[in-house]
Structure formats: structure tokens, C-alpha cells
Amino acid sequence: MKKTYVLDTNVILYSPSAILSFGENDVIIPEVVLEELDSFKKDKSDLGANARYAARLIDKLRPQGKLNEGVELENGGRLRVEMNHYDTKIPPSWSKEKADNRILQVCKGLKEQGEDVWLITKDIFQRIKADAVDINVDDFYEKFVPEYDNQYTGRIEVFVSSEKLQEFFSKKVLLASALLNYDESSEEYTTPILYTNQFLIIHSMENPKQTALARYDGKNIVPLYSKESKPLGVVPRNVGQRFMLEALSMDAIKAPLVIVKGPAGTAKTLFSLAVGLQKILQDNSEHYRRILVCRPNVTMDEDIGFLPGTEQEKISPFMRPIFDNLEILVDSDEKERYKNEKELLEKIKDLFDRRIITTEAVAYLRGRSIVKNWVIIDEAQNLSPKQVKTIITRVGEGTKLILIGDPEQIDHPFLDSRSNGLCYASEKMKGSELCYQVTLKYDECERSPLAYEGSKKL
Secondary structure (H helix, E strand, O other), rough: OEEEEEEHHHHHHHOOHHHOOOOOOOEEEEEHHHHHHHOOOOOOHHHHHHHHHHHHHHHOOOHHHOOOOOOEOOOOOOOEEOOOOOOOOOOOOOOOOHHHHHOOOOOHHHOOOOEEEEEEEOOOHHHHHHHHHHOEEEOOOOOOOOHHHHHHOOOOEEEEEEHHHHHHHOOOOOHHHHHHEEEOOOOOOOOOOOOOOOOEEEEEEOOOOEEEEEEEEOEEEEEOOOOOOOHHOOOOOOOHHHHHHHHOOOOOOOOOEEEEEEOOOOOHHHHHHHHHHHHHHOOOOOOOEEEEEEEEOOOHHHHHHEEEEEEEEHHHHHHHHHHHHHHHOOOOOOOOOOOHHHHHHHHHHHHHHHOOEEEEEHHHHHHOOOOEEEEEEOOHHHHOOHHHHHHHOOOOOEEEEEEEOOOOOOOOOOOOOOOOHHHHHHHHOOOOOOOEEEOOOHHHOOHHHHHHHHHHOO
């Protein structure tokens, strides 16, 4: 039976080509959705760009017939702008002036006509209200990945015989065929599936406490080469940080993309800055010209466009977490660090004055070719798949791009742990020779005892 899909405004703002995603079914756009899209047409963010794209797409369909009567889509479906059902009853407490309620009224009216109606919305409250008035409802995913617990982590625990483990220590190489993975459900050992650049914790089968850390290079198991590295005095305190340091330490030719996921307090930003500064300041590296830090929640549109000051001064409040980490890195002496706040701030200011570190809005990366930069995208879980593709394709020769974030702390209203750009990039780039990645665990939180306890219990 043909279905009728009613699209909420947020679906089109999330994916402007969504009207072409429902096969040979009817797609309905209530007239109030057009009104809401119109209010975004001058917006300089991605929402504005998507609203304008949707407008052009719908406008191209007008020559095929009247939109309020329905026009054919290229995939065999029909698109209709719905103008009716104003007399359809909805709960008396729901204001008909509110766009969300008008959309639900259209759904209810179409259902009463006998159509198999489905409301498609990314608004959780709208889905709840639809369910309350017995309207079929679903979320919309243009590009999505498995549930967070089933996503690629870039690391795996495996087992070998003690003899093979000793062979690895002595020869610095091990065949992947020697590895076994323990399946807790069947209580049996199986051959693991490995991806290029996946990190491994290798346990001895006879003595599980005897371990080695390694990486699969696509052919063999090889040891970590950066295990003695301490960038700006920062020492990895757990296995996850060891893996993260290895990924960050690889040069941009071998590892131009690093993806680090994990909860708050696991030092993702700290290590990303520490290794970058080490490369530029102490290693006398000619590979990187500067560190470029961006955060997705800085749009530089009308929201902050009229704030006084330079671009850097406008962005500064959004970059406070970056400054917090720099306070730790510019003075490694914990006892002396905060005794002279003025001197500490001067050291940080000097990094910006010399343009060793620069900060920009993510929107400003569009259309650029970034060469020989150490680029950190903080809070990357608030990127859409489209945005993360745009950023990755901006990377020029000699640039290292680091995407870091916590998929459980998403602030974007249209994204979740299955549809955000960080997780999307992680799943799609797994196994790439040019990408190293690792997911840190809750018990690898090192910010403070309270931070660890909070991440574990709250």
C-alpha cells in the first residue's frame, strides 16, 4: 500500500533533498513548513544554505504542475504542498497557531481521509505528540551508522600463546594469523577481523596479565613506536592515551587524519595540543606552519557578528576550553603554574601573537585548501556528515587533521550518536591507511578523581 510521508521543517533543514528519499510514495509538505523554511532563507549557517537548496529544488518542480495538486518526482513518487484540513480536530490545549501543531493537524486530517500517514520529524517532542494522537511517526537519517555501543573503536583485545608473545617482543613483528579473539557469549576463541591501523592489546593466553601494545599495519602486527614520547612533559597514563599519542605522533604523510572519540576528561584536547606544539616549537619541524583550532558551535553569523573586536576576540569566549588546556601545557610545573597568573596569560598570548596557534569558525573552512597546518576540530560530534566531509576534503598537502569529541554530549538539535559527523567519519574511514583512530573509555578519564567518578556514575 502506498504511504503518505509528511515532512517536518527540521527534516528539510537537516537534509534538503529528503523529499526524494521516499520512493514511489506521496510526500507532503504542509504550507506552514514553507513559511518556516522562508524564515531561514537569509541565515548564513548551514540551515540557511539547506533552506535555499530546498527552495530551488521545489521551484524546479513547478513547471510540472500545481504543487497543491501534486507533481511527479523523479523516483516515481509525488510531492504535494498541503493547504487543507484546518477544521480537523486536535487537542483543545494545542494552539493551532503553532507550526508543530499545524503539521500534526495535517497528518490527522490525511489519516481521517484513509491515507497511510507517517510523520517524519527529527523533533523528539513532535514524535511524542504524534504518538499521543495516534499518528505513525519516525525519525529521518540521511546518513547514519550503528548504535554507539556497536561502532568502531579503533582498538581490540586479542590473545596469543606466551611463545608468540615473546616472539613479538624479540622480533618486533607478528603475523595476524597468530591472533585469537575471545567470544564471551560462546566462551570460545575465534579469529578476529582486523582493520588497517587498528590498535591491539595482546594478552598471553597462559597469563592474561602479560600484555603488549601493538598496531595492525594492514599486513602484520607491529609495536608502537612513540611509547617513550612525552610531548611537553605530558605522559600517557593509560592504554587509551598511549594509542592516542601514537596516532597523533605519526607524520601527516602516513596519518593525515586522526579521529579520537571518548568521554570528558580523557585528555583528547590536551594531547592534540601537546603533540602539535611539540612538533612546532621543540622538534623544529618544518612540516607544520601553525596549529589551527576550530569548534563547530562558532558560526560567525548574526549571533556574534555584531560583537565588538577582531575575529579572534569574538571567537575567544568559545575557545575557553582550549585556553584551559594551554595553561597546563605552557607551564608543566604544577606547583608553580598558577602563582603568577599574569605571566601565565602572557605565555599563552604569545602563542597567538606569533600565530603559532590560531582559532577560526568552522564555517570559514569552506572553500579553502589548508596546507601544512596542524588542524584540531574540537567538539566534532556537533558536525553533520555533510560538514565533516567538507572539512576533510579541505585538507591539503602536509596538513594533519584531528577530529575529537564525545558522541554522548551532542548539542546540535538535529544530530544524535548515529547521525553526527564524528561517528559518521569514524565508521566510513575505518580501515583507511590514511586514518588512525581510537575511542577512549570511561575508566580512562584522568581529569580528576571526581571527573572519573562522575563519568562512571552519572
